Amino acid sequence: MSVLRPILLVEDNPDDIELTLIALERSRLANPVVSVRDGAEALDFLRRQGAFANRTEENPAVILLDKKLPKVDGHEVLREVRADESLRRIPVVMLTSSREERDLLKSYDLGVNAYVVKPVEFDDFMAAINDLGVFWAVLNEPPPYGSGAGSAE
Amino acid sequence: MPYDSQSLVTASSDDCAREPIHIPGGIQPHGYLLSVDEAGRVVQASRNVAVLAGIDIEAVAGRALAEVVGAEAAGLALRALDSLEAEGIPLYAGSIDDPRTGRGDASSHPPLAIVVHSHLGVRIVEFEPARGRAEVFASMYPLVRTFINSLQHAGDIEGLAALAAREVHRITGFGRTMVYSFDDEGHGHVIAESMEPGYASYLGQRFPASDIPVQARALYVRNRIRLIADADYVAAPLVPALHPATGKPTDLTYASLRSISPVHVQYMKNMGTWASMSMSIVVRGRLWGLISCHHDTARLPSFEVRTACEHIAQVLSLQVEAKEDHAEADYRLALRRTQTNLLASMANTEDFVESIGSDARSLLGLVGATGAVAVFEGRIVRVGDAPPDAAIEAMVTWLDAQSEEVFATDNLAQAWPEAADHGLGPEAAGVLVVSLSRLFRNYVIWFRAEVVRTIRWAGDPRAKLSTLSTTLSPRESFEVWTQIVRGRSQPWRQAEIEVAGEFRGALLGIVLRRAEELAQLALELGRVNRELEGFSYTVSHDLRAPLRHIVGFADLLRDMDYSRLSDRGKHFIERIIAQARFGGKLVDDLLAFSQMGRAALRPQRLDMKALVERLVSEESKDIGTRRLECRVGDLGHVMADPVLMDVVLRNLIANAIKFTGLRGVDADGAPAQVEIGVEPGEGEHAGHDVFFVRDNGVGFDMRYADKLFGVFQRLHRVEEFPGTGIGLASVRRIVERHGGTTWAHAEVDKGATIRFSLPRDFVPEGTTGVNETAAEAASRLAAVSSGQPYKPVLKDLKDLKGTENECAETDPAGRGQS
Numbered sequence: 001m002s003v004l005r006p007i008l009l010v011e012d013n014p015d016d017i018e019l020t021l022i023a024l025e026r027s028r029l030a031n032p033v034v035s036v037r038d039g040a041e042a043l044d045f046l047r048r049q050g051a052f053a054n055r056t057e058e059n060p061a062v063i064l065l066d067k068k069l070p071k072v073d074g075h076e077v078l079r080e081v082r083a084d085e086s087l088r089r090i091p092v093v094m095l096t097s098s099r100e101e102r103d104l105l106k107s108y109d110l111g112v113n114a115y116v117v118k119p120v121e122f123d124d125f126m127a128a129i130n131d132l133g134v135f136w137a138v139l140n141e142p143p144p145y146g147s148g149a150g151s152a153e
Numbered sequence: 154m155p156y157d158s159q160s161l162v163t164a165s166s167d168d169c170a171r172e173p174i175h176i177p178g179g180i181q182p183h184g185y186l187l188s189v190d191e192a193g194r195v196v197q198a199s200r201n202v203a204v205l206a207g208i209d210i211e212a213v214a215g216r217a218l219a220e221v222v223g224a225e226a227a228g229l230a231l232r233a234l235d236s237l238e239a240e241g242i243p244l245y246a247g248s249i250d251d252p253r254t255g256r257g258d259a260s261s262h263p264p265l266a267i268v269v270h271s272h273l274g275v276r277i278v279e280f281e282p283a284r285g286r287a288e289v290f291a292s293m294y295p296l297v298r299t300f301i302n303s304l305q306h307a308g309d310i311e312g313l314a315a316l317a318a319r320e321v322h323r324i325t326g327f328g329r330t331m332v333y334s335f336d337d338e339g340h341g342h343v344i345a346e347s348m349e350p351g352y353a354s355y356l357g358q359r360f361p362a363s364d365i366p367v368q369a370r371a372l373y374v375r376n377r378i379r380l381i382a383d384a385d386y387v388a389a390p391l392v393p394a395l396h397p398a399t400g401k402p403t404d405l406t407y408a409s410l411r412s413i414s415p416v417h418v419q420y421m422k423n424m425g426t427w428a429s430m431s432m433s434i435v436v437r438g439r440l441w442g443l444i445s446c447h448h449d450t451a452r453l454p455s456f457e458v459r460t461a462c463e464h465i466a467q468v469l470s471l472q473v474e475a476k477e478d479h480a481e482a483d484y485r486l487a488l489r490r491t492q493t494n495l496l497a498s499m500a501n502t503e504d505f506v507e508s509i510g511s512d513a514r515s516l517l518g519l520v521g522a523t524g525a526v527a528v529f530e531g532r533i534v535r536v537g538d539a540p541p542d543a544a545i546e547a548m549v550t551w552l553d554a555q556s557e558e559v560f561a562t563d564n565l566a567q568a569w570p571e572a573a574d575h576g577l578g579p580e581a582a583g584v585l586v587v588s589l590s591r592l593f594r595n596y597v598i599w600f601r602a603e604v605v606r607t608i609r610w611a612g613d614p615r616a617k618l619s620t621l622s623t624t625l626s627p628r629e630s631f632e633v634w635t636q637i638v639r640g641r642s643q644p645w646r647q648a649e650i651e652v653a654g655e656f657r658g659a660l661l662g663i664v665l666r667r668a669e670e671l672a673q674l675a676l677e678l679g680r681v682n683r684e685l686e687g688f689s690y691t692v693s694h695d696l697r698a699p700l701r702h703i704v705g706f707a708d709l710l711r712d713m714d715y716s717r718l719s720d721r722g723k724h725f726i727e728r729i730i731a732q733a734r735f736g737g738k739l740v741d742d743l744l745a746f747s748q749m750g751r752a753a754l755r756p757q758r759l760d761m762k763a764l765v766e767r768l769v770s771e772e773s774k775d776i777g778t779r780r781l782e783c784r785v786g787d788l789g790h791v792m793a794d795p796v797l798m799d800v801v802l803r804n805l806i807a808n809a810i811k812f813t814g815l816r817g818v819d820a821d822g823a824p825a826q827v828e829i830g831v832e833p834g835e836g837e838h839a840g841h842d843v844f845f846v847r848d849n850g851v852g853f854d855m856r857y858a859d860k861l862f863g864v865f866q867r868l869h870r871v872e873e874f875p876g877t878g879i880g881l882a883s884v885r886r887i888v889e890r891h892g893g894t895t896w897a898h899a900e901v902d903k904g905a906t907i908r909f910s911l912p913r914d915f916v917p918e919g920t921t922g923v924n925e926t927a928a929e930a931a932s933r934l935a936a937v938s939s940g941q942p943y944k945p946v947l948k949d950l951k952d953l954k955g956t957e958n959e960c961a962e963t964d965p966a967g968r969g970q971s
Contacts, residue, residue, distance in 0.1 A: 015702040022709065097697045099744065101752065120701050120737030122708035 005061035007137060009035040010042040010077065011095075012069050019122075020064070020095075023129035031061060031137045039072025043080055046087055059090060062113075062136035067096040067103060078110045089143035091136055174368060176402040179388035180410035181381065183453050185265075185280040186389075188396065188403060193218050193231050196397050199389040199410075205252055205280070210392050218278070223252045226267060230278045233269045241375065241407045243270040245460075246278075248286045266456035270407050275396060277403075279410050284455040296324050296461040301468065310334075310476050314345035317444055317469045321462050322347035325430065325454050327446035331355055332469075334434075334442035337644065338362055339370075341443070343611075352449075353425075358611040358633060364420070374440050376406060377433040378463045381413050383451035384427045388412040409459075421447075428452035430459070432466030436474045444469070481648060488652040491518045496659050509597070510534035519656060520585055520649040522599035529595050538580045539600055547575035549594055552586060559654045560586040563601065563644040579603035583642025585650065587657035589664060597660065599653070601642030610634040689747045696740050703733040735877075742879040745800075746864065749886050754794045756891075756915060761788035761844070764795070765802055765829050772807045779825060780817035781810065786830035791842060792915045797887045802829075804880040805846040805907055811874055812850030812905065825849065826904075834910050841893060841910035848906075852899040861897050884909065891915055 007024065011017050017035050024033050034057060036042045044050035046059070063081070067074035074094060081087045093114040094107045107115050116132065119125045180186045180199045188197040195216055203210035206221045219227035226249045233246035246269050251262035266283040269276070284292060300320040307313040314332035322330040329352040332345040339362030346356040365373075373379075396403045405411040421429055428448040434441045444466050454462075495515040502508040506529040509516055513536040516525050524539035528549055533542050540548070551569055552560070562568045563583040572581070583601030611633065707730045718726065765785050773781055791798075806827070813825035826849045834841035853861070853868045860866040862885040867878040885895045888909045899905035 013698060013702075015706070016698065019702065019705040019709075097695075097701075101748070118697075118701060120697065120704060120734060120741070122701075122705040125701065125705060 004031045005058045005137075005142065006032040006034045007133065008042065008045065008060035008063045009033055010039065010063060010069065010074070011035060011066045012037050013066075016066070016118075019125065020129055023126045024133050026126060027130040027133045029133045029137050031133070032057065034060070038070040039074065039077040042069075042077050043072065046081065046090075047084075059087070061142055062091045062093055062132070062140075064093050064095045064132065067094055067098055067107075075106055075110060078107065078112060082111045091140065091142070093132060093136065095132070174414045175372060175404055175406045175411075177388070177405060177412040177414070178394060178402050179390040179412040180405070180408065181383075181386050181412055182389040183282060183382045183386075184410045186391070186408060186410050187213075187218065187221065187278045188391075189218050189231070189234070189276050189278060190398065191276075193227065195221055197391050197393060197403060200392055201389040207253070207256060214393065214397075222278075222280070223249070223255065225249055226252070226265075226280075230267050230269055233267070234271065234276050234278070237269065237271050241270060241272050243268045243279075243407055243409065248283050248288075248456075250286065263455070268409065268456075272407050273399070273404055275399065275403055277405075277408060279408060281409065281456045281459075282453060284457045292457045293461045293464065296458065297464050297468075299323075300465055304468070304472060307472075310473055311344050313469060313472050313476065314442075315347075317465055318345040318347040321432075321444055321446060321465055324458055324461055324465075325446055325452075327428070327430065327448045327452060327454075328352045329355075329447045331445050331447075332434075332442060333360065333445065335362075335440060339365075341365070344442075352447075355611050358609045360611050369417075370440050372406060373431075373433040373443070374435055374438070376409075376411075377435065377466060378409065378430070378459060379411075379413075380409065380430045380454070380459060381418070381421065382428055382453040384418050384421045384429075385451065425449055430454065430462065432462055434466055434470045434473060436470055436477065441470070441473060484646070485648045485652070488519060488648060489655075491515050492652055492656055492659070495519060495656075496663075499663060506530075506532060506534055510536050513537060517599070520599050520645070520653050521601075521643075522585065523602045524580055524600035525598065526600075527597050529589075530593060537600075538602060539598075540577050540581050544576035544581075545598070548572070548577060548584075548598070549596060552588065552596060552598075553594065555586075555588075557586075558588055558657060559650060560584075560588075561645040561650050561653075563642045564640060566640050579640075582640055583645065585645050585653055587653050587660075589657065589660055595664075597653075597656070601645075603640060604643055606638040606641070608636045608638060610636060685747070689744055697737060700733050700737040700740065704730055704737065707733065739877050739879075742877045743864075746879050746883050746886065749797065749800070749883055750890070754797070754890060756792045756794050759791050759793050759795050759798055761791055761798075761802075761831070762786075764798065765806070768799070768803050768806050769827075769829075772803065772810055776810065776825075779814075781813070781825045781827065784826075784828045784830075786828070788829070788831050788844070789842070791911050791913075793891055793911060794887075797890070801884045801887050801909065802846075804884050808880060808907070809846050809848035809850065809905075811876070812852075812869075813848050814874065815851065816849060823849065838894070838910045840914070841912050843908055843910045845906050845908045847904065849904040852901050852903050852905045854901055855899060858897055858899070862895055881907075 007029070009017065009020055009024075011020065021033060021035070034045065036045055041051070042063070042065070045052040045055065048055055063077075065074045065077060069077070072080075074096070078092055078094075081090060081092060091113040092111075093116060094103075094112050095116050095118060096103070097118055099117050104115055114132075116128055119128055182199075182201050185202050185205050186199045187195050187202060190196050195213055195218055198210065198213045198221070200210050202213055202221065206213060208221070213221055217227070218230060221227075222230075229247040229249070233244050237244060246267040248264050248266045250264050251258075253260075253262050263282045263284070264286045265280040268279045268281065271277070297320070300316065303316050303320075304313070307316045314334075318330045318332045321327075329346065329348040331343050333341040333343045335341055341360035341362075341364065343355045343358050343360070346354060348354065391403055395401060421427070424447065426447040427450050429446060431443050431445040433443060444462070446462075492515075495509075495512055498512050498515070499508045502511075506527055509527045513525075517523065517537050522537070524535075524537035526536070526539045526545055527534040528545065533545055535542075535545075539545070548569075551571075561584070565572045565577060565581055565584050580602050581600045582603035585599040585601075587597050589595035589597070707726055711726050711730070715723065715726075762785060765788060769783050769785065773783070806829070809827040810825070813827065816823060816825035826847075828847045829845070830847075831842050831844045834843045851869070851874075857868050861868065862881045864879060864882040866882070867876065881895075884907075888895050888911070892912045892915055893910040895907070895909045897905060897907045
């Protein structure tokens, strides 16, 4: 398997998207980055439906998921992913501004793999994104294809 | 020692009370009494009937009444007997000439009035000397007309009584006529008097209750007039002695000729009285008083006069009742008005216990008291002349054992003999207590001061006691005997006791309403708290994001285009970054602070010394070459939430190190000193451990000490000592949630000491997760600590790959080893 799995960034705030993309760019990962703007789009992408019916990309190596999203929020996306036989093993990282205990608890209850609070300091933010990208796209051994990592055949 | 009149009454009345005065077996001989059966035959007669009928007394029984007293008298009597509707009420049947006159008796005999009544199935006919044969009511009216006409001019009850005394005196010609009223204990108080010259005055004196035994009082309510025409009389016995129909002595309760107890006759003679007549004043079914006439020789008023006097007594009874009702109604109205004022002023104030005390006039006026206290949830609010607090507390303890909701006495020493031992003095001779809640010991207590009363008895009421045990005899002396009564207040009136009960009800209403308001407030508070939670959640998300973005883009600008910026531009970009960072920190601190107030406490036994030593070493890492002396006392253990206590001590220690920033810099100056210790709490902190963090730093002006623990309050310029001003606010909130308090003392340039107390037996509200693991606590600490939410550990890929296993151990999800 030579095709690199993409990193799926689910984020509604364009500033956050731009900063995250810059951070990922600087971490020099080879993986492509796909960004979608809300939970509904994220699920369309994952399920290859709607605007993404013909996507060519592999299922993502990791989903970086904001909690607060228009239409379908981060927790709902997480729940859908975990409930979907073909998607449920995809690593999901909550990447959010909220440090609320209830958000943390709910995320872990729904089976999140990591929960990262976006640092205010840009250097720290860059470092966090870098670490996340390296860990999940490079270091981490993803679930094999066809085992709920959601590959098309 | 105060003379106990109550027990005297009981003791001395006892002997008299056993005498069966309603069945004396005979009558006074100025009249005649016969008992007739249904057929109109005489079955029993007084012995003097023989004289009246001119036949032998043994021959009277069994004869028709007409044969004994003549057809006219018998006709009147029997018709009246047949028309009787109620038991025991005497009916005037008419008047006749004395039968002897008809038989040609030469001596002059006055006409006779016939009165009949029926009692316990026995029909009784009495003949009494009358003035004339005219219809009695026609001759009575002129006698009482003056009295009736004057009534409306008599102002008060004393005025009425004086009028009655004067009229009865005038009508009867008795030497002395007195009106007296009975007090609650049965003593007669002479309130009016009218006399001939030469008679002793009893006005204002008291006759002890023992003068009129209990069964006589009962009799006086039923039969409202008694006449003793001649103390030297020889009773005319009834023949036969036992009534043939009942086989018992005839009950003469309602007979006006009833023979009097020899004890009473002796009493009269002791008083110098040979004739007496008394009329009952009955108010609301109770013997209120008597109109009593005395004469120093035998005297027989005519039937008409007796009837007129009886009528005057009845009118007086009704007038007294009306006056009393009116006065009572007026008083009740006044009390109720006072109560309304008091309640109105109480309902409009926040602290109604305090407001009870603020309207002293109304509170005292409510029941006519001289002092009052409200005891409420441990507070004592005093008004007027009230006993000291210690005495009140002792009294409340005593009251706790009583059961009445409203308790009143005009003699506290009698109800509670130990009262004086607890410091309750003459200001508390009378008490009126309403208990609102025994459980919470809430009372309102009114006091009445002792009223030293001088009572002038008509004779020493104890005189009779000396001989009482051997013979039944009345007292012999009627000389004025003065007695001082101590330890008692004016008695509480029924209206006052009732209004106190109503006041209790109203107070309960207020207390209940307060409780409801509190519950409503708690509900409201819960709602506001949830709103606030939502608010801080929004802040957390939406306020942090733009700050991050500003910092991010400004950083990028600096990274990429710094060299192309002008010097001023470079300065601006530094300012933008610094301020945006500060804004972010403010938001983080504020969020952490708000979480501290909400998150559940998870207290554990905590080694304070270990905690403090760790924090000191962490916080003093960045002081460079500055000399710092740190002393940590033996801090022991506390029950507290380790995460939150970490926040408290870290803030205090960091502050101490921060504000000693100018010390220990120069080699020759004093080093920075920080001391952390504990001392046992005293006074209001009893039962607490008081921890302190003391430094020799810049201190602060004590004028601003109250601002120290407020959110965003800073006492120093940010350039001197950086900070967001949340640290001490967090400290205070955490300490308060543990049931403690925080305070500070400082002097400018000499240092500051911050203290906080923690209760030794801390029991948190509704704790659940007591068995928190270290890892859980650590993540919670990360959540409530302001500052860096994420600290990168790994700098580049190479490091990362070399330390794979270590990394796995810190993997938050714990999945790294797969």
